Amino acid sequence: MLKIGLLGTGHLGKIHLKCIRLAKESYELIGFYDANPEIAASVAREYKLEAFDSPAELIAACDVVDIVTPTTTHYALVKQALLAGRHVFVEKPLTSTLEEARELVEICERTGLKVQVGHVERFNPALLALGDHQLRPFFIEAHRLATFNPRGTDVSVILDLMIHDLDIILKLANSEVAEVRASGVAVVSKTPDIVNARIEFVNGAVANLTASRFSMKNMRKIRLFQPDAYISIDLLDKETQFIRLFDVNDPSLDPESAQMTIETADGVKVIDIAQPDVNPVNAIQLELESLAASINEDSTPAVSIHDGYRALELAYLISEAVEENRDKIPV
Known part of the structure; x- marks a missing residue:
């Protein structure tokens, strides 16, 4: 039984807390740390769980660290956990910058510890329903639209929403990126709220993605086109x-x-x-349990730190393309 500690008990952190308790055959939840003393005290009372005084104390007491804190804190906390010899689950995106992500990849490779990145859509039952079907998409189309929510607008819609689909598309295309073109508009925040990107891969596959957090309706769909098939994946309604x-x-x-x-x-x-x-699953519980399995079996995590790095790298390529395109538009 792996001892796990939780860093961060905000909205998503509380969901992780509940899912860890559901994964009782994989983990023993030993406690949590939250930087806000009032939240920490409230969570400790509500869930009858020990609140640790610092990240260092929590990390020292467990085998696995579950990091569900703001993205800006990921680098320091993941590094601290790895250097202490602990396996890590960290929410997406992996870090704020590529430089930070590269350093974490190097530490992970050097230590041999397991790091899984929380690209939870990999565990969406509609995607899991693809099973062992042979996929070789020539064209991929993805739409991820969300009604406006102020939470998450500290980063662009690329890192907030589109990065989910970037991870999936990189997995499906199974090829290196050749070229990226993109455009975006900041509607209600200081960073792009709607972005469209066209990604061309070395193997000839092409992906066209749209992500918006300023929509009248929610949508999370991916369509795959290949010589012998058209495949529709509705990640929101869980249909394939x-x-x-x-x-x-x-x-x-x-x-x-x-x-x-x-x-x-x-x-x-x-x-x-x-x-x-399409069999219903608790995706967060499933991704946490998959990390435990990779630790126990000494296998590569389902969404490895390398996967997290590639998704972040592509997100930054799209961000750069958006900036370049915006500079061409007369004000």
């Missing part, structure tokens, strides 16, 4: 759909799926529409 083209007598056709025939230049084909089962 495969639409594939088959020869009429193809033995792999699923008789349980919806089908229709069409005339093509290559003769009659069958359009097969399948909706795989």
Whole structure:
């Protein structure tokens, strides 16, 4: 049983606290630290949990540190935990800057400790429903729209929302980035609130992403297009759909799926529409349990520190492209 301590008990920190307790076969929650004494006292009373006096004291008492604090604090806390010999779960984004992230990657590689980054959408049941299906997308389209919430506007929508999809798309494309183009607008805050980015990969795949935190409705959808299939992933409503083209007598056709025939230049084909089962999961609990499994099995975390670095690196490439494009627009 791994002893885990929680750093930060704000809105998301409290959710982590509850999820750690649900993951009782993986962890023993030994306590928490919060920089706000009033919040610390309130959480200690409500959850009957020990409030430690400093991050150092908490880190010394556990095997794993769960860091759910503002992004600006991630670098110092992750570094402190790693140098103390502790495994780490840290919320996304990994750090505020690429320089900080690079140093943490180096420390992680040197120590051999496990670091998992909280890109929780990797554990969304709609994405998990893809299972072992062979994916080789040529074109990826992602929309992540949210109604306005003042919480999170201290950073651009790229680091606030789009970074979720950047992590997923990097995983799906499975290729290095070749070129990035982007534009964005600050509507209600001092940083971009809506951004569109086009990412071209070395393998020829292209991704087009839009993220907005100033929308009339919420949407979190990813669409994949490849030679034999169109795949729709609704991360908000937890639905996944495969639409594939088959020869009429193809033995792999699923008789349980919806089908229709069409005339093509290559003769009659069958359009097969399948909706795989999407099993409800507690995504945060699942990502925390996956870190425990990687520690116990000495395997690579599901969302490694390298994954977190790549997503952050791409986010900064998009930010730079937004700035370059904005400079071209006459005021």
